Amino acid sequence: MESIRRSQPQDFDKVLSSMCTEPHPLAQEAAAEFLATNPGDPATYQAIAELETKAINRLSEVAGLANPHGYIASGGTEANIQAIHAARNRANDETASGQANVVAPASVHFSVNKAAEMLGVDLWIVPVDDDYRADLDAVTAAIDTDTVAVIGVAGTTEYGRVDPIPALTDIAHDAGAHMHVDASWGGFVLPFTGYAWSFADAPIDSMAIDPHKFGRAPIPAGGLLAREQATVDALAVETPYLETTSQATLTGTRSGAGVAGTVVAMEELWPAGYHQQYNRQMDNTTFLADQLANRGIEVVTPTLPLVTAAVQPATIEALQADGWRLARTASGHLRIVCMPHVSRTSLEAFLDDIDRVRPWLLVTADSLLPDTILLDVREGGGFLG
Numbered sequence: 285m286e287s288i289r290r291s292q293p294q295d296f297d298k299v300l301s302s303m304c305t306e307p308h309p310l311a312q313e314a315a316a317e318f319l320a321t322n323p324g325d326p327a328t329y330q331a332i333a334e335l336e337t338k339a340i341n342r343l344s345e346v347a348g349l350a351n352p353h354g355y356i357a358s359g360g361t362e363a364n365i366q367a368i369h370a371a372r373n374r375a376n377d378e379t380a381s382g383q384a385n386v387v388a389p390a391s392v393h394f395s396v397n398k399a400a401e402m403l404g405v406d407l408w409i410v411p412v413d414d415d416y417r418a419d420l421d422a423v424t425a426a427i428d429t430d431t432v433a434v435i436g437v438a439g440t441t442e443y444g445r446v447d448p449i450p451a452l453t454d455i456a457h458d459a460g461a462h463m464h465v466d467a468s469w470g471g472f473v474l475p476f477t478g479y480a481w482s483f484a485d486a487p488i489d490s491m492a493i494d495p496h497k498f499g500r501a502p503i504p505a506g507g508l509l510a511r512e513q514a515t516v517d518a519l520a521v522e523t524p525y526l527e528t529t530s531q532a533t534l535t536g537t538r539s540g541a542g543v544a545g546t547v548v549a550m551e552e553l554w555p556a557g558y559h560q561q562y563n564r565q566m567d568n569t570t571f572l573a574d575q576l577a578n579r580g581i582e583v584v585t586p587t588l589p590l591v592t593a594a595v596q597p598a599t600i601e602a603l604q605a606d607g608w609r610l611a612r613t614a615s616g617h618l619r620i621v622c623m624p625h626v627s628r629t630s631l632e633a634f635l636d637d638i639d640r641v642r643p644w645l646l647v648t649a650d651s652l653l654p655d656t657i658l659l660d661v662r663e664g665g666g667f668l669g
């Protein structure tokens with residue numbers, strides 16, 4: 285216990301890079317209460333099994349699914365892996381064709397690479413359009429008779445974009461492939477937008493939607509939802525030594541804490557609390573984007589609570605050295621995720637620090653220096669790049 289007291293958990297004040305956040309206080313209490321339960325063994329741990337059914341029902345309400353099937357997974361990674369796993373197994377049953385493949389846009393989360401490698405399916409990654417969304421022509425061109433699944437992302441990890449889900453679903457289904465939507469991050473904000481992303485908007489087959497991100501449940505709590513029970517059944521294996529006879533999850537023992545925390549967070553927040561949270565974080569997003577733009581920084585127009593901007597690597601590194609936890613996209617943009625813990629006060633402090641570590645601001649007002657040149661006045665001159 286002493287070593288834990290000496291090592292405090294993450295303070296969220298300066299965390300601008302994470303897609304996780306502080307769980308709702310009541311969800312934390314619920315998690316503590318159900319720490320020693322295992323929904324992976326539902327006949328033995330019946331109370332948590334019932335709560336898992338409630339969690340799936342509530343998640344399905346968010347995702348517009350009338351007859352829910354699925355389970356509470358460890359996160360978006362597991363849900364994506366299992367969706368592809370089910371698609372591959374179902375296609376094998378039906379077609380017994382050649383080497384299965386999955387088609388996904390370049391914006392897809394890297395969990396899909398893990399899935400492809402583990403499951404022995406090919407992954408055809410296709411380009412995104414100018415607005416970082418799946419390019420429909422490229423998806424169509426990549427599909428062939430061995431395509432078992434198409435993936436669309438509703439809330440991409442890097443730019444917060446929503447792929448054209450109904451059109452992707454049509455393309456997938458025309459090819460006889462499974463349509464999976466990765467709403468791991470976006471699932472708890474998209475209901476308050478005009479995007480077509482859910483089971484109610486298109487006949488999608490499965491979805492990853494994570495309570496442990498915007499849903500304010502404790503980690504680990506992901507969600508795999510399926511339109512048909514057959515998708516879940518395609519994952520089931522026999523479980524000889526348990527009281528139940530089969531299991532469809534990737535992990536065996538699972539977190540009852542995540543399940544109980546999901547139910548309580550959703551009881552507390554769906555829909556009004558999540559809606560307020562979305563409004564607040566979109567206001568913060570717009571504020572940050574405007575403030576960066578006012579400083580002459582090129583900002584990618586945000587559409588969900590996530591801001592990306594062309595900030596010099598040296599500036600990012602200086603901010604990181606000041607304790608800010610920041611991430612970059614693969615193409616080098618600074619990426620700030622406006623999760624519920626990201627307050628206006630913390631964004632103001634961040635902007636103050638940007639002004640402090642971007643010394644070139646002092647010289648650009650009437651100078652001809654291009655944005656790409658940083659004058660390092662802290663070091664007494666010299667160019668940072």
Ligand SMILES: Cc1ncc(COP(=O)(O)O)c(C=O)c1O
Nearest residue numbers: 303359360361393441466468469
């Ligand atoms: C769109 C998307 N899918 C999947 C994942 C993976 O989720 P997890 O880290 O909970 O496994 C993430 C993580 O940020 C994500 O942004």
